[in-house]
Amino acid sequence: MHDLNKIDEIIQAYADTRTPLIYVLKDVQKEYGLLSDEILTRVAQKINIPLSEIYGVATFYSLFTTTAKGKHIVRCCNNAPCHVKGSKAVLDHIKSYLGLEMGETTPDGTFTLEFTSCLGLCAVAPVMMVDNEVYGNLTPEKAVAILKDYKMKGTSHA
Amino acid sequence: MHRIHILIAMDAHTISQGARSIKDAMTRELALAGLANEVRVVETGSLGIYDKGVVLVVFPDAVYYVGVKMEDVTEIISEHLIKGRIVERLQYLDMPSGEAKAGDKSARVSKQIRVVLKNAGIIDPESIEEYIANDGYEALGKALTEMTPEQVMEEVKASAMQGRGGAFFPTGIKWGFAAREKSEEKYIICNADEGEPGTFKDRLILEGDPHAVIEGMALAGYAVGAHQGYVYIRGEYHMSIARMQRAIEQARQQGLLGKNIFSSSFSFDLDIREGAGAYICGEETALIESIEGKRGEPRNKPPFPPSVGLWGKPTIVNNVETLANVPQIILKGAKWYRSLGTENSPGTKVFTMVGNINNPGLIEVPMGITLREIIYDIGHGIPEGKGFLLAQLGGTTGGILTREHLDLPLAVDTLRNAGAGMGSGALLVVDDSQCLVDLVKTFVEFFVHESCGICTLCREGNGRLLELLERMTEGKGAAEDLHLMEELANAMMRGAFCGLGQAAPIPVLGCLRYFREEFEQHLQGTCRAGKCELHAANEAAA
Numbered sequence: 001m002h003d004l005n006k007i008d009e010i011i012q013a014y015a016d017t018r019t020p021l022i023y024v025l026k027d028v029q030k031e032y033g034l035l036s037d038e039i040l041t042r043v044a045q046k047i048n049i050p051l052s053e054i055y056g057v058a059t060f061y062s063l064f065t066t067t068a069k070g071k072h073i074v075r076c077c078n079n080a081p082c083h084v085k086g087s088k089a090v091l092d093h094i095k096s097y098l099g100l101e102m103g104e105t106t107p108d109g110t111f112t113l114e115f116t117s118c119l120g121l122c123a124v125a126p127v128m129m130v131d132n133e134v135y136g137n138l139t140p141e142k143a144v145a146i147l148k149d150y151k152m153k154g155t156s157h158a
Numbered sequence: 159m160h161r162i163h164i165l166i167a168m169d170a171h172t173i174s175q176g177a178r179s180i181k182d183a184m185t186r187e188l189a190l191a192g193l194a195n196e197v198r199v200v201e202t203g204s205l206g207i208y209d210k211g212v213v214l215v216v217f218p219d220a221v222y223y224v225g226v227k228m229e230d231v232t233e234i235i236s237e238h239l240i241k242g243r244i245v246e247r248l249q250y251l252d253m254p255s256g257e258a259k260a261g262d263k264s265a266r267v268s269k270q271i272r273v274v275l276k277n278a279g280i281i282d283p284e285s286i287e288e289y290i291a292n293d294g295y296e297a298l299g300k301a302l303t304e305m306t307p308e309q310v311m312e313e314v315k316a317s318a319m320q321g322r323g324g325a326f327f328p329t330g331i332k333w334g335f336a337a338r339e340k341s342e343e344k345y346i347i348c349n350a351d352e353g354e355p356g357t358f359k360d361r362l363i364l365e366g367d368p369h370a371v372i373e374g375m376a377l378a379g380y381a382v383g384a385h386q387g388y389v390y391i392r393g394e395y396h397m398s399i400a401r402m403q404r405a406i407e408q409a410r411q412q413g414l415l416g417k418n419i420f421s422s423s424f425s426f427d428l429d430i431r432e433g434a435g436a437y438i439c440g441e442e443t444a445l446i447e448s449i450e451g452k453r454g455e456p457r458n459k460p461p462f463p464p465s466v467g468l469w470g471k472p473t474i475v476n477n478v479e480t481l482a483n484v485p486q487i488i489l490k491g492a493k494w495y496r497s498l499g500t501e502n503s504p505g506t507k508v509f510t511m512v513g514n515i516n517n518p519g520l521i522e523v524p525m526g527i528t529l530r531e532i533i534y535d536i537g538h539g540i541p542e543g544k545g546f547l548l549a550q551l552g553g554t555t556g557g558i559l560t561r562e563h564l565d566l567p568l569a570v571d572t573l574r575n576a577g578a579g580m581g582s583g584a585l586l587v588v589d590d591s592q593c594l595v596d597l598v599k600t601f602v603e604f605f606v607h608e609s610c611g612i613c614t615l616c617r618e619g620n621g622r623l624l625e626l627l628e629r630m631t632e633g634k635g636a637a638e639d640l641h642l643m644e645e646l647a648n649a650m651m652r653g654a655f656c657g658l659g660q661a662a663p664i665p666v667l668g669c670l671r672y673f674r675e676e677f678e679q680h681l682q683g684t685c686r687a688g689k690c691e692l693h694a695a696n697e698a699a700a
């Protein structure tokens with residue numbers, strides 16, 4: 001059970017912003033790590049928007065998550081500019097190192113593997129993002145070495 | 159007084175290659191060398207060099223260094239700054255900016271003209287003083303003190319500038335629609351949701367010259383009678399958001415945003431709105447829905463935003479690059495603007511060159527330049543001696559250009575005639591070692607991922623296209639599949655609800671048109687490039 005009182009403070013902070021729902025959800029997610037049913041229900045009560053509508057917004061945008069994820073989120077780009085520079089080989093190597101398919105989380109809860117759409121870093125493709133850090137000019141070996149680093153340090157780079 | 163300035167490019171590309179720690183080391187070592195009062199280290203936007211590691215330039219000598227590593231910092235200080243000897247090992251001679259030394263004839267310099275990017279990488283984007291020192295806010299001053307809103311709009315109309323967000327709608331005409339609406343409340347929105355694969359021009363403009371965008375928005379506000387603007391920035395662009403926020407605060411402090419700007423009766427203010435990860439929010443009505451705190455689903459058009467937009471009020475949505483052009487049109491005049499580019503497509507265009515190219519990155523060139531000049535002169539050709547297979551211009555929804563288009567002048571009308579478009583300005587170059595079917599699959603995967611799902615043709619159509627392509631690379635394709643793909647693609651173009659679903663089939667149809675034999679080969683069980691799953695399966699079977 002979370003202490004949900006922070007939600008009220010966050011909503012209060014946006015009292016002067018017109019249609020602030022997305023901002024509220026961003027801050028709430030920052031606070032609690034995810035947007036669970038329990039959390040969204042509280043937001044709905046306080047902000048006076050139907051839960052169904054809030055749920056619709058929370059599931060529409062890729063930066064929101066309604067389920068728990070790993071400590072580090074690895075987002076790989078496989079759009080065309082990264083693709084022609086070899087992103088598939090990088091992705092395959094990451095998948096086999098982590099033992100994950102897209103969207104899955106390691107059993108120890110360290111990594112979640114996801115796709116990202118182009119991060120606008122295609123001049124140094126292929127590219128991945130771990131939490132808020134971006135890494136370019138990847139090779140399969142380099143990508144896995146970076147992830148090993150995260151695993152060893154066990155700390156968030158965000 | 160500082161004798162020397164070191165500009166260090168701080169953009170997402172260089173940060174991903176360690177620019178922050180180099181800047182810190184540089185500052186630290188300068189202090190240790192007792193040069194803190196003589197040499198100033200300044201962060202700037204992109205310097206236009208992308209895959210060469212950390213990039214910096216030493217002024218007043220204008221010497222560019224690339225691939226700067228931690229161990230190079232003390233060498234640059236002791237050799238260049240103290241002894242005046244250039245560290246040639248790190249020097250980069252193919253400078254991208256128009257500020258190149260006299261006598262420099264490299265193509266990257268001579269073919270480029272900097273209008274939108276005139277300040278990017280040259281001034282400190284966190285300093286409003288430097289922007290002002292480079293004619294910044296002069297256009298706004300001129301408009302508010304010497305011109306009526308109608309005159310500002312007429313100037314933009316006369317420039318014939320077309321919007322740079324992809325649709326190339328004439329900006330002045332769009333402004334006219336909003337200006338004639340009678341409403342106390344109107345809005346200007348800057349579309350900085352940039353999510354088109356291969357595109358990063360808007361980010362580099364925002365990060366390299368944020369005040370040009372602010373000034374453009376204020377001019378738009380004056381022309382149409384709006385007093386509030388929003389910059390809608392993609393949520394993943396953390397640095398753009400921070401730089402823009404800082405720039406807005408500085409402009410407010412200087413009285414360039416807020417009430418009674420330049421002591422006129424015109425008031426205008428700006429706020430940032432962040433996206434939350436959805437490609438479709440780049441579409442202007444989806445963007446408006448998102449600012450309204452809703453799912454970013456496109457609205458029915460008409461009515462168009464200039465009549466009914468944000469919170470139901472008349473709203474102008476313009477792209478970052480469009481707005482960054484506006485101050486110079488007002489300052490230098492429509493006639494000057496029309497002297498650049500071609501008759502039907504005036505001005506310059508910012509492109510991002512990506513894919514299989516030796517010199518990737520951001521360039522600004524006059525409209526009408528050819529693909530060959532961009533790829534071979536500015537981009538230095540294709541790596542490893544490989545051949546040119548195709549280029550896709552305008553992002554993932556862009557048309558396909560092949561060898562036969564290399565000498566086509568790139569302008570809005572010429573491209574339209576060739577069944578392509580300029581779109582977002584992303585130029586993806588693909589070499590002949592790539593598997594074409596695999597590439598098309600990548601395009602379609604993007605649409606499957608980014609379809610907002612409200613209309614069946616886009617949601618199911620892209621899903622079915624992907625299935626057909628997967629079948630093909632798995633060696634299970636049937637002869638009639640190509641025909642099926644074409645039928646489906648044509649139905650989507652005609653019937654999808656918004657621009658995403660309508661444009662998604664363009665590259666698929668383009669590839670089918672120019673490279674049909676490659677699809678047929680896959681149906682017969684061979685892959686020329688030997689890259690897709692079909693090839694892997696054949697290998698395993700052998």
Ligand SMILES: Cc1cc2nc3c(=O)[nH]c(=O)nc-3n(C[C@H](O)[C@H](O)[C@H](O)COP(=O)(O)O)c2cc1C
Pocket residue numbers: 320321322323324325326327329332349350351352353354437438439440441442443475476477478480481656657658
């Ligand atoms: C699917 C889709 C995505 C779009 N993405 C963007 C974008 O990222 N940035 C942008 O400026 N325009 C984008 N547009 C175009 C906008 O709808 C709109 O035409 C543009 O912002 C208008 O600005 P302009 O007149 O300055 O070109 C997109 C359109 C569609 C259909």
Ligand code: FES
Pocket residue numbers: 077078079080081082083117118119120121122125126127355356357
């Ligand atoms: S395509 Fe991967 S970062 Fe642009």
